[in-house]
Amino acid sequence: MSSIATREAPRGFSFAEYMTCLGGIVWREGLRFLHQRERFVSALVRPLVWLFIFAAGFRQVLGISIIPPYETYILYEVYIAPGLMAMIQLFNGMQSSLSMVYDREMGNMRTLLVSPLPRGFLLFCKLLAGTAVSLLQVYAFLLIAWLWDITPPPQGYLTVLPALILSGLMLGSLGMLISSGIKQLENFAGVMNFVIFPMFFASSALYPLWRVQEGSPYLYYLCEANPFTHAVELIRFALYGQVNWISLAVVAACTIVFMIGAILAYDPSRGLARRGPAGGEG
Amino acid sequence: MTSPAPIAEAQETPRPEGAAVPALSIDGVSHAYGPRRALMDVSFNVQPASFTALLGLNGAGKSTLFSLITRLFGIQSGRVGIFGHDVSKSPGEALRLLGVVFQPRTLDLDLSLTQNLLYHAALHGIGRREASARSAELLGRIGLADRAASKVRDLSGGQMRRLEIARALLHRPRLLLLDEPTVGLDVKARADIISHVRQLVTEQGIGVLWATHLFDEIMPGDDLVVLHQGKVLAQGPMSRVVAATGAQDVNTAFMRLTGAQTMPGGGA
Numbered sequence: 001m002s003s004i005a006t007r008e009a010p011r012g013f014s015f016a017e018y019m020t021c022l023g024g025i026v027w028r029e030g031l032r033f034l035h036q037r038e039r040f041v042s043a044l045v046r047p048l049v050w051l052f053i054f055a056a057g058f059r060q061v062l063g064i065s066i067i068p069p070y071e072t073y074i075l076y077e078v079y080i081a082p083g084l085m086a087m088i089q090l091f092n093g094m095q096s097s098l099s100m101v102y103d104r105e106m107g108n109m110r111t112l113l114v115s116p117l118p119r120g121f122l123l124f125c126k127l128l129a130g131t132a133v134s135l136l137q138v139y140a141f142l143l144i145a146w147l148w149d150i151t152p153p154p155q156g157y158l159t160v161l162p163a164l165i166l167s168g169l170m171l172g173s174l175g176m177l178i179s180s181g182i183k184q185l186e187n188f189a190g191v192m193n194f195v196i197f198p199m200f201f202a203s204s205a206l207y208p209l210w211r212v213q214e215g216s217p218y219l220y221y222l223c224e225a226n227p228f229t230h231a232v233e234l235i236r237f238a239l240y241g242q243v244n245w246i247s248l249a250v251v252a253a254c255t256i257v258f259m260i261g262a263i264l265a266y267d268p269s270r271g272l273a274r275r276g277p278a279g280g281e282g
Numbered sequence: 283m284t285s286p287a288p289i290a291e292a293q294e295t296p297r298p299e300g301a302a303v304p305a306l307s308i309d310g311v312s313h314a315y316g317p318r319r320a321l322m323d324v325s326f327n328v329q330p331a332s333f334t335a336l337l338g339l340n341g342a343g344k345s346t347l348f349s350l351i352t353r354l355f356g357i358q359s360g361r362v363g364i365f366g367h368d369v370s371k372s373p374g375e376a377l378r379l380l381g382v383v384f385q386p387r388t389l390d391l392d393l394s395l396t397q398n399l400l401y402h403a404a405l406h407g408i409g410r411r412e413a414s415a416r417s418a419e420l421l422g423r424i425g426l427a428d429r430a431a432s433k434v435r436d437l438s439g440g441q442m443r444r445l446e447i448a449r450a451l452l453h454r455p456r457l458l459l460l461d462e463p464t465v466g467l468d469v470k471a472r473a474d475i476i477s478h479v480r481q482l483v484t485e486q487g488i489g490v491l492w493a494t495h496l497f498d499e500i501m502p503g504d505d506l507v508v509l510h511q512g513k514v515l516a517q518g519p520m521s522r523v524v525a526a527t528g529a530q531d532v533n534t535a536f537m538r539l540t541g542a543q544t545m546p547g548g549g550a
Contacts, residue, residue: 011375012374013374013407014407016407016409017406017407018407020404020407020408020409020410021404021405021406021407023404024400024401024403024404024405025401025404025405027401027404028390028393028397028401028404031390031392031393031397032390032392032393035392035393108388108390110352110354110382110384110388111388111401111402111405112405113352113353113354114352114353114354114377114380114382115377115405115406116373116374116375116376116377116378116406117374117405117407118373118374119373122405
C-alpha cells in the first residue's frame with residue numbers, strides 16, 4: 001500500500017515550473033497578436049483618430065488650466081494622451097475577454113485548462129499575457145504621439161510602466177468577469193455600448209473633472225466613482241513621474257476584486273455545455 | 283527440471299504494483315445539465331497498458347465524461363481517479379499523468395507545429411531546452427519532422443490529429459484519453475492513428491481510453507465499455523461482452539444491448 005503512495009507521491013510544482021508556464025502563455029499570446037496584424041492596426045488607429053482629429057478640432061473649444069501633474073499650460077492633445085492610453089487597454093481588455101469566449105468555443109481554452117497547474121494561476125497568466133499585449137500597443141501609440149509633439153519627460157516612459165501593468169490587469173480582469181456573462185459572441189457589441197463607451201466618456205479621459213463638475217455635479221460623482229477615471233489618472237501622473245495615491249489605491253483594490261471575481265466566475269462548462277455532451281450539435 | 287517459466291505477462295509488466303492502481307477509475311459518476319441528465323452512475327476502470335474502447339452513439343455522454351475527467355466541468359457526484367489521484371481533490375497530480383486529445387481540434391492554426399508543442403510543454407512546466415528536444419523527437423516519430431516550422435493550418439486533417447496525439451504525449455503521461463480522434467479522417471489516416479495509439483499501449487505501457495462510435499476500431503483483445511444515454515450497459519473484455527449478448531460481432535452486440543432501432547426488421 002505504502003509503495004503505491006510513494007510511487008505517485010504528490011510533488012507539487014516548483015517555482016521554475018510556474019514561471020515556465022507563465023512565460024509560455026505570454027509568449028503564445030504575443031505570437032498570436034503578431035499574427036493578427038489587423039488587430040494591431042485597429043488598436044492603434046482608434047486612439048490616433050481621437051488624437052489627430054478629435055483633439056485637433058477640440059483644442060480651440062476646450063482650454064485646459066494648469067492642473068497637476070502638469071506644470072505649464074498644455075495642449076489638449078497632451079491632456080488626452082493618457083486617456084487614450086487607458087482606452088487602448090480598455091479595448092484590449094475587452095478584446096482579450098472576447099478571445100476567451102472565442103477560445104472557449106474553439107476549444108483552445110481546453111488546451112490551457114488541462115494544464116496541471118492551478119486554474120486560478122492559469123487564468124492570472126492569461127490576464128498578464130493580455131496586459132503584455134496592451135503594453136505593446138500603448139508603447140507603439142506613445143511613439144507615434146511623440147512624433148506628434150506629445151513629449152512627456154523621458155523617464156516618464158519608464159515610470160508609467162508599473163501603472164500600465166496595474167491598469168491593464170484591472171481592465172483585463174473586468175473584461176474576463178464580463179466575458180463569463182457573455183453567452184454569445186455577438187454580444188460584444190453590447191459590451192461596447194454598455195461597458196466601453198460609458199466607462200470611457202464618464203471619466204477624466206477626455207476632459208478634466210473640474211470641468212465636468214461645472215456642468216453637472218452628478219456626472220462628476222459618477223466619474224469619480226468610475227474605476228476607469230482612476231486608471232487614467234494613475235497613468236497620467238505616472239507618465240510625469242508622480243504617483244496619484246488615491247487612484248493607485250482604487251485601481252489596486254478594483255484589480256483584486258475584479259480578478260478574484262473573474263476567477264471564481266469563470267466556468268468552462270458554460271461555454272462547452274451546449275456543444276460538448278451532444279457531440280457537436282446545437 | 284527448472285522450467286523456463288517466465289510467463290509472457292509477467293515479463294511484459296515489470297511494475298509490481300502496477301495492477302493495483304487503475305490508470306483511470308470512474309466511480310459512480312453522474313452529471314446533469316439542468317434537468318437533463320447526461321451521465322447516470324457511471325463506473326468503470328482503465329488499466330495501465332490496456333486499450334479500453336468507450337463505445338457510444340453521439341449524445342451518449344462520452345464528451346461529458348471526458349470533460350469531467352479533465353476537470354473542465356466540476357464533478358457533481360461520484361469520483362474520478364487517475365492513478366489513484368482524485369481529480370477534484372488533487373487535480374495537479376492527476377492531470378500531470380494525463381494526456382488528452384479532444385474531439386474538436388484545439389491547435390493554434392497560425393502557429394507552427396513546434397510552437398504548438400512548445401506552448402503545451404510550457405503549460406506543463408517543461409523548460410525550453412527539454413521541450414525542444416522532446417518536440418523534435420515526437421515530430422520525428424509522427425513523420426512530420428520536416429514540417430516542424432510550417433503553420434498548422436497547412437496540415438491535412440490526419441496530420442493535425444497526429445500532431446495532437448504527439449502533443450498529448452509531450453509531458454509523458456501514463457494515461458491517454460482520445461475523444462473520437464478519427465472522425466472526419468480518410469481510411470489511411472484512420473489506420474495510421476489507430477496503429478500508432480495501439481503501439482503506445484504495447485510499447486510504452488500507456489493506458490488508453492478511446493471514445494468512438496465506430497465499431498471497426500475495436501479489436502477482440504480490447505476492453506470495452508458500452509455507454510448509452512448516460513448509462514454503462516456493459517463492460518469487460520470485448521469478446522466476453524459480445525458473447526454475453528449471444529452476438530457474433532460488436533455491431534450486433536451493441537444493437538442488442540441498446541435495443542437500437544436501426545436493424546432491418548426493427549426488433550426490440
